Amino acid sequence: MEAIGNVVLNLNYYGGVDLYSEGAGEDLLLKLVSEHAEAEYPAVIQNTRSWSVMYHLSNERENICSFLPIKKTDKVLEIGAGCGAVTGCLARLAGHVTCIELSKKRSTINAVRHKMLDNIDIIVGNFEDVEQDIEEKYDYITLIGVLEYAASYIKSRDPYHDILNRVSRHLSENGRLIIAIENQLGLKYFAGCREDHTGGFYDGIEGYRDKEGVRTFSKHGLKKLLEDSGYKSRFYYPYPDYKLPHTIYSDDRLPGMGELNTNIRNFDADRILTFDETKVFDTLIGNGQFSEFANSFLVLAQKEGAGTEEKLPIYAKFSSERAINLRTATVISRNINGSGMEVYKRALSPQANDHIDSIYVNYLALLKEYENTGARPNVCTRSGSASGMASVDGGNVGETETVYFEYLTGLTLEEYLDDLEAKGEYERMLLLLKQYEKFISSVCRDDFKNSEGFTELFGEAVEGEYKSGKVSNLDLIFTNIVFDRFKKENGVWNILDYEWTRPFPIPDRFIIYRALFYYIEGHKNSAFLKYLKRRGLDLYAEFGISIPEKEIFRRLEEHFQLSIIGGAASLTVMHELMPTVCADAVEAAGKEFRYKNLRNPMIYYGTGLGFTSDKQISLFADVKGHDVSMRIPVEKDVCELRVDPTEYPCLIRIKKLKTVTGMGLEKPLERFLTNGYIGGEDLILFDTHDPQLHFMKLPGETEELILEYEVLNLEDEMFSSMKELFVRNTESMKKDPTLVDRVLVKAGRREAEVIPDGLRYNKSI
Template sequence: MATLNLDYSTGIDQYVDDEEDLLLAHYRGEALIEQPRNSLFYLTTKERENILGWYSFQDKEVLEIGSGCGCITGTLCDSSKRVVSVEQSQKRARITFERHKERENLEVYAGNITDIPFEQKFDYVVLIGVLEYAQRFFLEYPADSFFLKKIRSLLKPDGILLVAIENRYGIKYFAGANEDHLGEPYVSLGGYSNRDVKTYGKKELEELLGNCGFPATKFYYPFPDYKLPSVIYSDEQLPSYTEAAMLPIYTYGNAVNFSIQETMAGIVKNGQFDFFSNSFLVEAGTNLSQFSDITFAKFQPKRTEDYQILSVKKNTNDFVKSPMGSRAKEHLENYQKIHEKLGKSGIKVCKVQKSSSEKEWQAEYIEGKSISELVDLAGEKSGEKGIKLEIQNLVDFFYSISDYVVLDNPVLDELKELYVEPTYVLKYGLMDLNASNILYQSNIGYVLIDQEWEESRQIPTEYAILNSLGYLYSTCPTLKSFYSLTSLFEEFGLSREKVSVLEKISDYYFIKSNPVLDEEKCEIFEQLSQYEIIQDSGASWAEKYASLSSHTKLIEDELHHQNEQVGFLSEHYNRVVEHIRQMDDQLQGRNEEVTNLSIHYNRVVDRIRELEKQLDERNQQLTDLSTNYNRVVKLLNDSEKNGD
């Protein structure tokens, strides 16, 4: 069982948070949170673990500083020999403990990191959303350097620091979204003048770490941010500009001034993705060779736990897929069978094989162009004609792996009314067949990747065409210059009636027929992904109210942080007072010693004077004896002379 140590805490939290009280009661089994929303969702969802859920701690010892409510503590325990979790707030430390109390390798401390006398050094130190608050934790200046140097002293010589933090130059801040901590737009871009929170750009953070004993760094770029990441890039594996156009972006209710995804596509084209990433995850140490060999990680936050799969890419370029839920292993077994079946049929598909450990599946890395890139380049070169030709080639490929049949066993009964005549249906029931899961090689042609789903009932080929057109419209900037989404559908034979029916297939298959997607999570993440683009300066009263409500929440959050700071300062004040009391006791002891020494000194001086007086007397006696002796000698001499 985990342990909780309160010896280094004042025992008093200087702020009150009803949601944290509810959270503590929930993990103690005294209350039930059935459908957490807003901040409770943020504090309880397993997606918080994604920031390090892919990282291997190699069964080493980990120090987590600032555990908060233990949102990622569990995933640290999963792959570490021992985890020591430190949290300034006693209430949050208790939540962390109650949340993970069944863990045998967890020790939770409440208190300030500078007050805890650790007896050993650690292999890893983890800071998730903590470094930016250094000025609230420490009075030393500069606080961030003091904090990082303290961490360096807690690490083994080859130890690694992992830091997750917002980028002060994140693209959402340029778009006008409020700064995450202070609730004001553009404040990070101006340099946090006279604020007690501070985030950094990439170069600033790299230099800060280098000056504090971490000369080697490796940067990762989690999206939408480090708090709820669904995909993590690195300098070795950056998104293409078409992938950037589909990146999830969370502005947490803030309206912005432009489409962030469209802007990110241009930023990637110009090689500036790292500068504008909304968040960073940094490995920091003394040698690059110590760092992870993973260059890319992807999660599926909208799926139910049984279908949660982690996909990572390593330096070897192979993709590795691992099950994250109880049924996910079975799903990956089926994924391998689908790819083997497609390969035997003559369809070009990436090879998938199970690893020797039987815990991972390796998917062959395919070097090729995405369909989005092909269409976009065709549009840049030949305009609408080039776009139409490139998409038609893809459509023809879909028909080449289809059968022309009567639709008598469709995946959705409503399709029978739509297709009363024979139509094309996909061979092998490939639910995942669309432009996002296809690459093109000039010497081979189309190659399928990531075909996870196989349906025995009939799936119209136009379902794959519909999904592909929607995906291409979102990822190809040039396409929007020539088509609206509706006109694009019509160009390839998809009427409004067809679209309205075909769109129902995904919801039916992945939510109602099969529990693949978590409907509640889909709703939450869909809300997080939506943001309003300000078109003019006139806002409706509803918009103003929404903005005011959002700003009020941010003010409440800032007040919460300010109260927390008061708590931290109060604890620091108490430590200073205690230190002064100890010094006063020491001074009083020294004064007593000086008094005793003074008395002893005076006694010694008096004794020396007595001895000097006695010595003078003895000297006088000696002088008198010498005089008498001389007289006697003289008398004797005189007597002898008279006798002669």
């Protein structure tokens, strides 16, 4: 046994060597958790810019289980606890957590970071060995990022069924198995992400044909695996995936159109971007196929015949990329029979309790502010029956506040706009937005005045004539306004999520600006915006927001967002900081498509009378990348060749040009004609779709022409600038024949050069 703070490591099953290790990466993690408190992890993540550090220390990892109905009376067995990314969350939810982890180094990291918690013990060893001696029954057993590796630590012909069967022996009567795993058919893999475990492109969707030791499952495959092992299951869909989720969906609350718009999350490796995942997700959602292609699964499984809790969460959204005093989670739960829908928002840290309390205060203030306006803030109370949620940064469930809301059904203003757009009713959309403007006017009736609170929140005072309310709800964006599906805008305007209500005036046009800005951001390239562009309309200008005002409001919003993030390791910011690349496949393919037909350039031969289409030589060139090489046979009476290397503008670098005699002797061919511009003896720029290289007056004994060149494609701007340089260089090469030249020609010592129109030599004599 070894104690680290309050955490005890059981080494009875440890073989003395860590069979799996990240080496120096784990040494760094141990150093970091030893030297830094949990509140300092966001700064550590940003400073190291390491995926390993981010993966193990990000508070976003806890989102996968912090919303689950685990109670203080529950006992949890965490199999494959790793470095403790979710151990702290489980410990703050449950009465006791037992971890099993193969690696001592990882177990030590886990113990060090959670040494202040007194309800964790860690068994170091292989689950297959430890499991035989487990006598305890657990209310929850977790396989978070573990099931896919079963073949590596379970020695059997069917390790995936075997691990599930072994686990079931240690579940309490109504206990639950928690599985988090990537979807083998996750959309991100089709869109160009590497398979998370193998690091290769398309390995999972190609069936892991040459891969061993790891595999994931489709929804159908995982559900069948569980059924065959005696489990009933409930599926959730963490988004973007289970590792760093910000939203958890379920079959009872699936994503809506346009919701899945944070897909570029390749923190760990370069990726390809083969299509717009948001648009494809929308297509899948519209066809009822989202659950089959969700990137990850979170599964709650119970043994057949086990009882089910009366209430379970069906949706969770985490606002955890914020300063610690502003971190919250919004959860929707309902009874198993479909009744009793409940919505609540809970602090994710004790430091965020004041923020949660302020939401109820905001509700009371808006009730008074919205009297006689046709608007109504969604009913908020401080009492309810939500199951506990874990708080981060050391607090327990009892230390975090919760507020509860009425569950509303209906149509958001954004959904209404989307419906009108789908029908092509763009003028009605404009009229609806004008009605929104009238609504803002109805709740902003006073003259705006700057205040200390405004300047502190937004970074600067605002000059100009604006209206405002005494209390201002900044977040009146289109997704936070709900209509009755039948009465729509003619009924009550129900206001959701008034989290960012402040007790001081905020300009009405800034509130409108934010609503328009976030709508436009989420609807880039939409039919409605294209319609406005065709009509020459600017949406901001339609609502009286000038270009200078847009810049002012942009600064206000930027300062506001930075104040929300505080020192948090925002995933959006971290993606920019991480040294990974997202390569657009369509753009890359477009460039490659321009290199078409390199294998079969057009080749013409001549006998001194010029080139005609009936005198062609067919051969396949040897192509490696953009390098082309060929050996062109030269018949006895042929004295000239013409090669058209491409059928599009390009840059050609001549790498080798030689004639070959019957004796096999190679001789460089120094000069040739071309319709391109010369950038040097070996560089030629073509601005035509008919590039030509003319090899004239071949030596009589020539039997082959060896030609090697590289084809380079230039972007439009670079092409234009390089063409100017090449044209100037080509012009500088022109010169009139000297007296010596004319004398040599007249004496028959040199032939007069006759250059066809549009051609020029690659070099002077």
